Amino acid sequence: MDNLNVDFKYGYKIFTLNSGNCYLIKDQFILFVESERRLENPEPIKYKFNYILPVEYSEEAARDFIVGELDKYTDKPKAIIQLIAQILLQSMGYDPFKLAYLLYGPSNYGKSTLLQMIKTLIGKKMICGVGLNRMSNDGNDRFALVPLEGKLLNLKEEMPKFRMNDSNTFKEVIGSYDISVEPKHIDPYMAISTAAHAFAANSIPDFDSSVRDDDAFWKKWILIPFTKTCFAMNETYASTTLLTDENMSALLNEALDMIGNYIRTGELPHRSHKGDEWKKVREEWLQAGNPLYKFITKNFEKGEEIALIKDELLRVVNKWCDEENILDPNAKPTT
Secondary structure (H helix, E strand, O other): OOOOEEEOHHHOOEEEOOOOEEEEEOOEEEEEEOOEEEEEOOOOOOOOOOOOEOOOOOOOOOOHHHHHHHHHHOOOHHHHHHHHHHHHHHHOOOOOOOOEEEEEOOOOOOHHHHHHHHHHHHOHHHEEOOOHHHHHOOOOOOOOOHHHOOOOEEEEOOOOOOEEOOOHHHHHHHHOOEEEEOOOOOOOEEEEOOOEEEEEEOOOOEEOHHHHOOHHHHOOEEEEEOOOOOOOOOOOHHHHHHOOHHHHHHHHHHHHHHHHHHHHHOOOOOOOOOOOHHHHHHHHHHHHHOHHHHHHHHHOOOOOOOOOOHHHHHHHHHHHHHHHOOOOHHHOOOO
16 A cells, blocks of 8 residues: 555545545545455545545445335436445546436435435535526526535435526536636635535426427436335334445445446446437426326327317316326426
8 A cells, every 4th residue: 555646636635546546434445446446444644535424334234125125216226326326436536427317206205215315325514405496597696506515416305396498507517527606705716516416306397498409408317206106104214224334335335336337337327328318318307397298198199180178188187197196296287
């Protein structure tokens, strides 16, 4: 370890050895040498880190339970692991992945519990909450991006329903670690933020025509539906069963495996940057965000002209929404 060097990449201390990267977990750090990882015991005076994960780490933590738990929430459990892996990779100095995550679904389907797991793993002090609406419609809000500085994760829970009419700020923020911030009563300056971005919503935002046709915007999204299991209210389940040291280590080990595979292959399980894959993301967004759009695409076929009785159509649409049980009740049409 005598030839361990410090690289001040992006303003953060990233320790490198033989082209490896490492990440501190309390009194240990994980070192990647090429795509393989190993635990090291740093000397407190010699080795200094900016970020410390609050995890009592075990390489041997049993994973079956927590992996099975993720399968209850969504059909895209690997996307959740990918979010954690991206947080760590970006904090280690890898180029920004230009990916954001939208967790959507009705209440009681596990979004809040899953986010509680991630907050426990990463540490609440390293998380901020700048909403997508602050990056999409509030371009004149000079103070919106200030909380991003120095954070590992930007996580906005319970994102409000709004209409996106601009995507430029969003694309700039997730495309670079250099962001322009302006705290109140202080001149603007360039700050560093390696934060990954995740947003949770019962009702997905609408968008106008400028966003609809912006393929660069849609290529940056990973949508994670939480529509698989409706959970009974249990206020102690997370703290007593899910947020254990073993489960947090198991989640971290899953993410570390994905990091090793990315270093080796350059691939992640979920991306939509090739060809017309972005159109599938936009279609899923539309299906999830507009119940009438989903009803029509699921139940109608293109054909000749037809006349519908409005009141009867409204009744059928609302009945269908109730039977599907995958939509926010507040999103159902009322007229």
